[in-house]
Structure formats: structure tokens, C-alpha cells
Amino acid sequence: MKKTIQKLTVYATLVFGIYHVEAQQTTVIEDFKPSSKNQPQQDYPMVNSQGYARFKIVSPAADSVRVSLGLGGKGGTKLAKAEDGTWMGTTEGPMDEGFHYYNVKIDGGKFSDPGAMNYYGSTRWESGIEIPAHDQDFYALKNVPHGHVQQVLFPSPSTGTSRRAFVYTPPGYTKNTDKKYSVLYLQHGWGEDETAWMNQGHANLIMDNLIAEGKIEPFIIVNTYGMTNEIKWGGMKDFRIEPFQTVLVDELIPYVDANFRTLATKDKRAMAGLSMGGMETKTITLNKPNVFSYYGLLSGGIYLPEEIKDKSQVKMIFLSSGSKEKPERILDAASKLKEAGFKVTTYVSDNTGHEFQTWRRSLKELAPLLFK
Amino acid sequence: MKKTIQKLTVYATLVFGIYHVEAQQTTVIEDFKPSSKNQPQQDYPMVNSQGYARFKIVSPAADSVRVSLGLGGKGGTKLAKAEDGTWMGTTEGPMDEGFHYYNVKIDGGKFSDPGAMNYYGSTRWESGIEIPAHDQDFYALKNVPHGHVQQVLFPSPSTGTSRRAFVYTPPGYTKNTDKKYSVLYLQHGWGEDETAWMNQGHANLIMDNLIAEGKIEPFIIVNTYGMTNEIKWGGMKDFRIEPFQTVLVDELIPYVDANFRTLATKDKRAMAGLSMGGMETKTITLNKPNVFSYYGLLSGGIYLPEEIKDKSQVKMIFLSSGSKEKPERILDAASKLKEAGFKVTTYVSDNTGHEFQTWRRSLKELAPLLFK
Numbered sequence: 001m002k003k004t005i006q007k008l009t010v011y012a013t014l015v016f017g018i019y020h021v022e023a024q025q026t027t028v029i030e031d032f033k034p035s036s037k038n039q040p041q042q043d044y045p046m047v048n049s050q051g052y053a054r055f056k057i058v059s060p061a062a063d064s065v066r067v068s069l070g071l072g073g074k075g076g077t078k079l080a081k082a083e084d085g086t087w088m089g090t091t092e093g094p095m096d097e098g099f100h101y102y103n104v105k106i107d108g109g110k111f112s113d114p115g116a117m118n119y120y121g122s123t124r125w126e127s128g129i130e131i132p133a134h135d136q137d138f139y140a141l142k143n144v145p146h147g148h149v150q151q152v153l154f155p156s157p158s159t160g161t162s163r164r165a166f167v168y169t170p171p172g173y174t175k176n177t178d179k180k181y182s183v184l185y186l187q188h189g190w191g192e193d194e195t196a197w198m199n200q201g202h203a204n205l206i207m208d209n210l211i212a213e214g215k216i217e218p219f220i221i222v223n224t225y226g227m228t229n230e231i232k233w234g235g236m237k238d239f240r241i242e243p244f245q246t247v248l249v250d251e252l253i254p255y256v257d258a259n260f261r262t263l264a265t266k267d268k269r270a271m272a273g274l275s276m277g278g279m280e281t282k283t284i285t286l287n288k289p290n291v292f293s294y295y296g297l298l299s300g301g302i303y304l305p306e307e308i309k310d311k312s313q314v315k316m317i318f319l320s321s322g323s324k325e326k327p328e329r330i331l332d333a334a335s336k337l338k339e340a341g342f343k344v345t346t347y348v349s350d351n352t353g354h355e356f357q358t359w360r361r362s363l364k365e366l367a368p369l370l371f372k
Numbered sequence: 373m374k375k376t377i378q379k380l381t382v383y384a385t386l387v388f389g390i391y392h393v394e395a396q397q398t399t400v401i402e403d404f405k406p407s408s409k410n411q412p413q414q415d416y417p418m419v420n421s422q423g424y425a426r427f428k429i430v431s432p433a434a435d436s437v438r439v440s441l442g443l444g445g446k447g448g449t450k451l452a453k454a455e456d457g458t459w460m461g462t463t464e465g466p467m468d469e470g471f472h473y474y475n476v477k478i479d480g481g482k483f484s485d486p487g488a489m490n491y492y493g494s495t496r497w498e499s500g501i502e503i504p505a506h507d508q509d510f511y512a513l514k515n516v517p518h519g520h521v522q523q524v525l526f527p528s529p530s531t532g533t534s535r536r537a538f539v540y541t542p543p544g545y546t547k548n549t550d551k552k553y554s555v556l557y558l559q560h561g562w563g564e565d566e567t568a569w570m571n572q573g574h575a576n577l578i579m580d581n582l583i584a585e586g587k588i589e590p591f592i593i594v595n596t597y598g599m600t601n602e603i604k605w606g607g608m609k610d611f612r613i614e615p616f617q618t619v620l621v622d623e624l625i626p627y628v629d630a631n632f633r634t635l636a637t638k639d640k641r642a643m644a645g646l647s648m649g650g651m652e653t654k655t656i657t658l659n660k661p662n663v664f665s666y667y668g669l670l671s672g673g674i675y676l677p678e679e680i681k682d683k684s685q686v687k688m689i690f691l692s693s694g695s696k697e698k699p700e701r702i703l704d705a706a707s708k709l710k711e712a713g714f715k716v717t718t719y720v721s722d723n724t725g726h727e728f729q730t731w732r733r734s735l736k737e738l739a740p741l742l743f744k
Contacts, residue, residue: 039496061435111483118497124411125490141534146525148539148631151570153518167520174631177549189682198523212618217622259520259546299603 028090029033031083035116037128039097042115051131055104055113057080057087060178063108069095069102069129076102096324098357099200101126116182119200122191128200130355133357135230137209138364139202145171149204154255158246163224166194167260168204170211170218182219182268183250185292187226187277187365189300194223195218197363200356206363216367220260224252226280230243241283249288270370272296272318274359288311294370298362299325299354302333305340318366320347322358345369400462407409407488409471409500412531414487423466423503427451427476429459429485435501439485441467441474441501448449469505469697471572473498478693485507491572493562500572505729509581510736511574516584517543521576526627530618535596537624538566539632540576542583542590552633554591554640554743557620557664559600559649561597561672566595572728577680578735588739592632595733596624598645598652613655642742646692661685666742668723671697671726674705677712689736692719694730717741 032046032054044056053349055067057079065087070077079089093317101121103110112118116127145172153162170181186203190198197203203221228244271292273281278300285295286303289310294304296318303317317337319330327348334344347365349358400708403688404418404426409661416428422711427439428618429451437459442449451461473493475482484490519542525534542553558575560568569575575593598616602736629636643664645653650672657667667675689709691702699720704714719737721730 041495057481059479061481062437062481063433063479106419106478106481106483107433107435109429109434109478109486111431111478111486112490114481114483114496116539123413124486141525143527143534146534149523151523153513162515162518190449258418274588 008169025322026050026093035129036132037117037119037130038115039117045113045117045129047131051097051337052091053077053095053129053131054090055088056082056105056115057086057113059087059106061083062087064105064107066105067102067113068105068349069100073271076105076370077191080087083273094355095131096352096355097131098352098355098360099356100129101133102129103127119194120191120193121200124191135298135361137358139205139209141205142209146207146208147171147173147204147211147218149198152255152259153329156247157252158251158339159228159243162245163251164194165222165224165256166198167256168198168207168221169260170207170220172218173220173261178262180263183256183260184219184221184270184272184294184370185253185263186221186223186366187271187273187280187285188223189273189277190227193227194225196356197221197223201363203360203363206360207367210364217371220256220262220370222252222256224248226277231257237301241280241287242279245284245287248284249291253291253357264314266290267315268371270294270296271367272298273300274298274362275300276356281351294318296320296332296362298359298365298366302330303342304333305335305342308342311341316369316372317342317344318345318362318369320349320353320358320362320365322352324351325358385445386477392664393516393520398422398465403739408504409491409502410487411489415640416487416683417485417501419501419503421504423469423695424463425449425467426462427460427485428454429476429478430457431459431478431533432457434459436477436599441472443541448477460528467502468727468729470505470724470725470727470732472501473500473728474501474683478613484612490568490730492563492565496563507733511577511581511732514581515585516580518580519543519545519576519583519590521570524627524631526624528619530622530623531615532699533621535619537594537596537628539569539628540579540593541632542592545589545592545633549633552635554589554642555632555634556591556593556642556644556739556742557597557667558626559652560595560644561645561647561649562599564713565599566597568728569593570688571605571715573732574737575732575735578732579739581700582739583642587744591739591743592628592634594628596620596650602695603696613652613659615742616652617656620656625663638662638685639665640743642672644738645672645736646670647672666690666711668734668738669702670731675704675709675714675735676705677709677714680714683713686714688741688744689714689716690719690734691716691743692721692730692734692737694721694724694726696723696725704741 029058064078079087113127117129118125278297321327436453440448451459462671485499490497491500665687693699
């Protein structure tokens with residue numbers, strides 16, 4: 001197992017390094033296996049040890065089948081009709097490690113791959129595929145004590161309904177009934193929803209593993225839907241933070257504090273978010289300096305020192321990004337914040353972009369820094 | 373609102389009654405609305421007040437698009453190309469009230485409808501549609517206290533992994549920390565999984581509403597995956613109960629009793645299941661007479677008096693079925709069981725078949741009978 005992982009790293013480095021120069025000469029190794037995100041009993045899509053993905057779609061009478069995944073700017077991977085009447089194709093190059101959303105175009109219409117599980121992204125349930133990462137062990141399902149992920153429906157007078165949140169309670173929560181826990185409010189990105197961090201992010205498994213290794217003190221994580229006023233692609237200018245801020249601060253936090261054994265003080269409360277969830281985190285932590293002490297922006301922007309009115313309110317700022325997302329921006333912001341006297345930690349995820357592998361790793365780095 | 377529901381009932385009765393004679397003359401009322409099971413911001417599929425469903429699929433270059441739903445034996449509903457290049461079609465007649473799985477055939481391949489949410493059935497994630505039922509109020513999301521649905525990963529030495537279960541804890545569970553609760557182990561049907569009862573069955577909302585109305589004492593519900601040895605369609609003869617029985621009785625029940633505030637005695641433990649889950653319930657309750665006191669088979673077979681060795685072990689048997697599934701079978705079995713001195717309750721769901729509306733109603737009828 002260790003050997004396979006080492007091999008994978010070597011190939012990935014090689015292949016990523018040379019791709020643009022000699023893509024045509026790369027030999028595709030025929031060790032394809034079903035993606036770990038497949039539906040039960042489904043062989044396709046498959047992935048190989050180099051990070052190539054291979055797709056197979058049954059649609060015998062179709063004229064054209066195309067998968068949205070593949071190399072940037074080339075419109076994805078065009079499948080070809082195989083001898084058995086199915087449509088098959090392999091990405092032209094290896095993909096980044098980790099999780100990717102995708103869809104399949106059949107004769108011009110956009111569908112999910114019937115072989116893959118579905119994950120909510122881009123305001124729709126998309127197909128998901130997993131390119132095994134060299135560091136996938138930290139979010140693997142292991143034989144360790146597991147926390148619970150609770151779906152709660154909390155009353156939201158401001159939106160006139162009961163809203164859904166997921167609450168991760170760490171292992172031991174059900175038995176140590178005197179213990180109280182700190183809470184991280186953790187937001188998804190644009191077009192995703194409150195299922196993202198547990199489903200594609202494996203936040204619960206990341207926490208279970210960190211706790212089992214004694215690397216963090218157990219805490220609670222809460223995810224809820226942040227696009228409280230629905231916005232479509234391109235409609236970001238219409239987004240207003242107030243509806244979500246009200247739901248989060250005036251409705252969800254009091255519900256969590258009343259129904260879970262939380263340490264219900266500012267010092268024991270953090271907020272973080274990925275991408276658009278980072279933008280929300282920034283806005284809400286600045287608007288409500290008395291609610292959270294730890295701030296995390298995961299591929300989700302920066303704070304400028306002058307934006308934070310009272311330095312003493314902030315215990316720690318975490319800024320992260322994939323190495324393919326211009327990380328200079330967060331590194332530069334961190335310098336300025338440090339100069340101004342803030343405690344800042346940055347993290348840059350190697351060889352990943354604006355995708356969940358960056359955010360899984362970011363959570364793993366962020367968790368040990370919280371609630372100190 | 374009340375008027376609409378009355379109208380719906382009248383139409384449904386009329387239309388169901390006369391369908392076979394004069395289907396062609398039925399006037400389709402143009403009051404179509406998006407199905408409540410649609411993905412966010414999706415208008416199609418739609419349903420009207422008579423129970424017709426209308427589909428719209430974007431696949432401009434396809435040659436043939438067909439939806440699996442429609443009238444029995446006719447292969448579903450064939451869509452036709454509309455003026456705007458989309459494919460549209462309406463079921464030839466009204467559908468039964470409640471939830472239906474379906475899929476879309478595009479040029480011979482089977483896909484999910486991109487407009488609808490997905491539900492695990494037939495061993496794959498299928499599309500779901502909801503025909504509003506005259507009695508939908510009992511599983512509606514209301515402004516009442518809501519229980520939590522907890523995803524747990526419990527250790528399963530017998531299968532060498534951590535297995536998933538969902539545990540419904542009723543409203544009040546988090547606050548009344550001295551109170552202990554009875555438990556119903558409730559199984560899905562063939563090709564479904566542990567998500568079925570909460571997602572498409574709305575078991576949590578049924579419970580929340582019954583509790584809010586004071587109709588039942590709160591109890592816990594547990595769902596886990598019952599097809600422990602994977603079987604494909606037509607492979608039922610290969611199904612063996614032992615692997616699942618071990619997971620349920622030797623692994624899950626001890627985990628639930630250790631991690632939740634349960635009344636951990638046979639008298640306060642029930643098992644029920646729908647369809648294949650009924651078969652499992654029957655086999656396991658007979659194999660393990662010391663574990664459960666209340667037995668429920670929902671469209672899932674019958675008990676014969678001679679199959680139950682020790683009558684004193686059984687507190688109550690519940691047998692239910694849709695009116696379209698030959699309910700005489702359960703009524704006949706109930707007579708025999710009653711003659712033999714068992715406490716038996718039967719329930720027949722009006723105008724429904726082997727589908728979730730039958731089982732939602734069955735749970736509503738079963739819940740008040742348990743743990744008396």
C-alpha cells in the first residue's frame with residue numbers, strides 16, 4: 001500500500017511537470033480501478049495510478065457524448081463509440097488529486113453520470129469522481145471512534161421556515177455527558193450547500209482521524225446553507241449578506257447552543273468558509289466582532305489590517321489557498337496582518353486548485369490551531 | 373388550500389375510477405406546478421392537481437427521450453420535441469398519490485432527470501417525483517419542534533468496516549437528558565438503502581408531527597443498510613439473512629444502546645421493514661425472539677401462527693399493504709393470527725401500491741401502537 005502511494009507521487013510529479021511539453025508521449029498505465037465515489041456495483045468511471053480518469057456511458061443511439069472533466073479550455077473529454085455500443089473515453093492528461101465535480105453532455109443535454117454518486121455543486125446535483133491523493137489517508141474511513149453527523153431542522157422566523165444544518169459531534173460526545181465543546185461554523189462555496197463539507201469534504205472523517213491521533217481537542221462543526229437569498233450564476237452582485245447573517249447569528253447559533261453541549265462564548269467559537277463561504281465569513285466576522293474569535297478563509301479572500309476595527313477581538317486568522325490559485329495573494333495579506341500585530345497562519349496546498357482537496361487539507365491544518 | 377385538496381380528491385376518485393374506459397376523454401387541467409422533489413430553482417418535472425406529471429428534458433440533438441413513469445405496461449411516457457428544441461411530455465393518465473422513482477431514457481441510455489432530486493432505489497440513485505397526496509399534511513415540514521437525524525458510523529467487526537446508520541432522536545432528546553427512549557429498527561426495501569426512510573419516507577417529519585399532536589410517546593428510530601451481502605436484481609435466491617442479522621443484533625443494537633439513551637430491553641424494542649425489509653424483519657424476529665417485542669411487516673409478507681414458537685414473546689404484530697397490492701393476504705393472515713391469540717393490527721392504504729405513500733401511511737399507523 002505504501003509502495004503504491006509512493007509510486008503515485010512519483011508519477012504525479014513527473015506527469016504534471018512535463019505535461020504541456022510532451023502530453024502526446026505520456027504512456028497511460030492500464031491499472032484503472034473504479035472511483036471511490038461510484039454508485040454501488042458500478043465499475044465506471046475509473047481512475048488510474050497516474051490520475052487519468054476513464055468514463056463509460058451507455059447510450060447506444062446517441063450521436064455525441066462528452067464529459068465535462070478534462071484539460072482546461074478544451075471543453076472536457078469527448079467519448080467515442082466502443083465496439084459494444086457504449087461510449088468510452090479517457091482524459092487527455094492526468095487530473096489533480098482529490099475530488100472533482102463533473103457532468104456528461106449527451107446530444108447537447110447536461111446529465112449526471114449514472115455510474116457516479118451525486119454531490120451538490122454549481123446549484124445542481126453533479127457527478128463526483130475521486131483521484132486518489134498521495135495524502136488520502138487523513139480523510140480515510142478508519143477503524144477509530146467516529147463522531148456523529150446530525151441533521152437538525154432549526155426554527156428560522158426570519159425566513160419563515162425550518163432550515164437544515166448538519167452538526168458534527170465528536171466521538172465521546174454521547175458518553176462524556178458533562179463535557180462541553182467549542183464550535184466551528186464552517187461554510188460551503190457558491191452553488192454548494194450544507195451537505196458539501198461532510199459529503200465531498202469528509203470533514204467528519206478528518207476530525208475523527210485528527211482526534212484519534214491526539215492532534216486536536218475534540219470540537220463541534222456546524223454547516224448550514226449560506227446562499228440564503230438564492231442567486232444564480234453571474235448574480236453575485238445581487239448577494240446580500242444580511243439574510244444569511246441573521247439566520248446564522250440570531251437563529252442557528254442560539255439553537256446549537258440550546259441543543260448541544262457547547263462552550264457558548266465568543267472565545268470558543270470560530271467561523272470559516274471556502275470560496276464564497278470565505279467571503280461570508282469575512283463579512284460576518286467583521287460585522288459581528290463579538291460572536292467569533294477565530295476566522296478562516298479557505299480560497300476565500302483576505303482580510304486587510306485596516307478592515308478589522310478592534311484587534312483584540314481576533315484570536316487567530318487562517319488564510320489558505322491551492323498552489324494553483326495565486327497563493328501570493330494570501331501570503332502577502334498575511335505579511336501585512338502580521339506587521340499589524342495579528343496572529344495569522346497561512347497554508348498553501350501543493351498542486352491543487354479551487355477544489356475540495358485544497359479545502360480538505362485546509363481543514364486539517366486549521367483544526368489544530370483553533371480554540372487554543 | 374382545503375378547497376384544492378377536496379377538489380384533488382374528487383378528481384382522483386373520478387379519474388382513477390374511469391381511467392380504463394375513457395382515458396382519452398379526460399381533460400388535463402393546466403395547473404401544473406414544480407414537483408416538491410425538484411432540485412433548487414428547477415421548474416420541471418411538474419405535477420397538476422389531478423396527478424398528471426409533465427416532464428421537460430434538454431437534449432437538443434437526441435433522437436428519442438422517454439420517461440420510465442407512466443401507465444403500467446406501456447413503457448412509460450414518450451417525450452416529443454417541443455418548438456424550443458427541448459423534449460416534453462405528460463403522463464397519459466394521473467399517477468398514484470405520493471412518491472415515485474423514475475429515470476429517463478436518452479437514446480437508449482438510462483439517466484437521471486437533471487430537474488429532479490435523486491433517491492436511492494433499485495440499487496441506483498434514481499430521480500424522484502411527488503404527486504401531492506390529499507393527506508400530505510402528516511409528513512409536511514411544519515413549525516413544530518423537530519428531532520435530529522444522526523448519521524452514525526458504527527464498528528462492524530463481522531464485515532470488517534464501519535457501517536452507516538441513521539438514528540432519529542425525537543424533539544426533546546437533547547434537553548431531557550435523563551429521559552430514556554424505546555427504539556424502532558426500521559428497514560428499507562430491495563435496492564434501497566439506509567437513506568430511504570428519512571429522504572423519501574419523511575419518517576422524521578411523520579414522527580415530529582405525531583409527537584407535536586400528542587399522538588405518540590417519543591421514541592427513537594434506527595435505519596441501516598439491510599442488503600449486507602450485495603445482491604443484484606433476480607439474485608434474491610442468493611440472499612442470506614445471517615450477515616445482516618449479525619450486523620443488526622450483535623453490532624448495531626449494542627452501539628445504539630451504548631451511545632443513545634435507550635430503554636435497552638426487549639419490551640422497548642421493535643423491528644419493522646418495508647417489502648424486502650419486511651422479509652428481513654420476519655426472519656430476524658423469528659430467529660431472535662428475545663430481541664424484539666413488536667413486529668411490523670409493511671408490504672412485506674405475513675406471519676403464520678405456527679411460525680411463531682413462543683406466543684408470549686410477541687407484544688404486537690402489524691401488517692400493512694397498499695390497496696393495490698392484494699391486501700386480502702394480510703387480512704387473511706391477521707384473522708389466523710388473531711384466532712391463535714396474537715395481538716394483530718392491519719392497515720390498508722387507500723389507492724396506493726408498492727410505493728412509499730403506502731409506507732409513510734403505514735408508519736403513521738404503526739407508531740401509536742408501539743411500546744404500549
